[in-house]
Amino acid sequence: MTGKERVSIRFVINGRPVSMEVDAGETALHAIRGRLGFKGTKEGCGMGECGACTIVVDGRAVNACLLLAAQLDGRDVLTVEGLDSPLGLHPLQEALVEHHAVQCGFCTPGFLMSAYALLKENPSPSREEVLRALSGNLCRCTGYEQLLRAVEAASQKMNPRR
Numbered sequence: 001m002t003g004k005e006r007v008s009i010r011f012v013i014n015g016r017p018v019s020m021e022v023d024a025g026e027t028a029l030h031a032i033r034g035r036l037g038f039k040g041t042k043e044g045c046g047m048g049e050c051g052a053c054t055i056v057v058d059g060r061a062v063n064a065c066l067l068l069a070a071q072l073d074g075r076d077v078l079t080v081e082g083l084d085s086p087l088g089l090h091p092l093q094e095a096l097v098e099h100h101a102v103q104c105g106f107c108t109p110g111f112l113m114s115a116y117a118l119l120k121e122n123p124s125p126s127r128e129e130v131l132r133a134l135s136g137n138l139c140r141c142t143g144y145e146q147l148l149r150a151v152e153a154a155s156q157k158m159n160p161r162r
């Protein structure tokens with residue numbers, strides 16, 4: 001084999017269609033953060049252990065460092081940059097601020113994306129379900145209680161009649 005194999009992909013990111021050529025071995029993290037400039041998707045361990053790079057692909061939270069960019073072809077991708085709207089912050093973002101669940105902020109986008117995917121699939125999760133959904137996201141600053149409370153508060157705000 002000579003040189004690097006290149007692959008053409010098309011996908012939607014934060015509601016916008018994108019076409020690009022990627023190396024066959026390039027990670028989704030490199031394509032999204034490094035080349036498309038969505039810097040909210042953080043690079044931590046690069047090994048699937050910290051969750052800082054979490055994005056939502058077709059509704060599921062995944063580690064962008066473990067996904068090949070080529071696997072984004074045809075997918076619908078959401079990063080933290082696509083979470084708020086012209087009306088303001090997403091309720092999860094508001095809840096993290098209100099519950100003092102953000103300190104250095106490095107882990108925050110990953111937590112938000114994992115929590116977003118959880119609440120999409122399960123609008124009223126139990127504490128155990130929240131814990132399980134966030135178990136792949138590490139935070140070195142806050143302790144996890146504030147993060148858990150924030151996700152529960154956002155869930156209640158988004159589904160007030162539960």
Ligand code: FES
Pocket residue numbers: 042043044045046047048049050051052053054063064065066
């Ligand atoms: S950078 Fe992807 S899980 Fe740590």
Ligand code: FES
Pocket residue numbers: 101102103104105106107108138139140141142
């Ligand atoms: S707020 Fe600093 S790592 Fe979580």
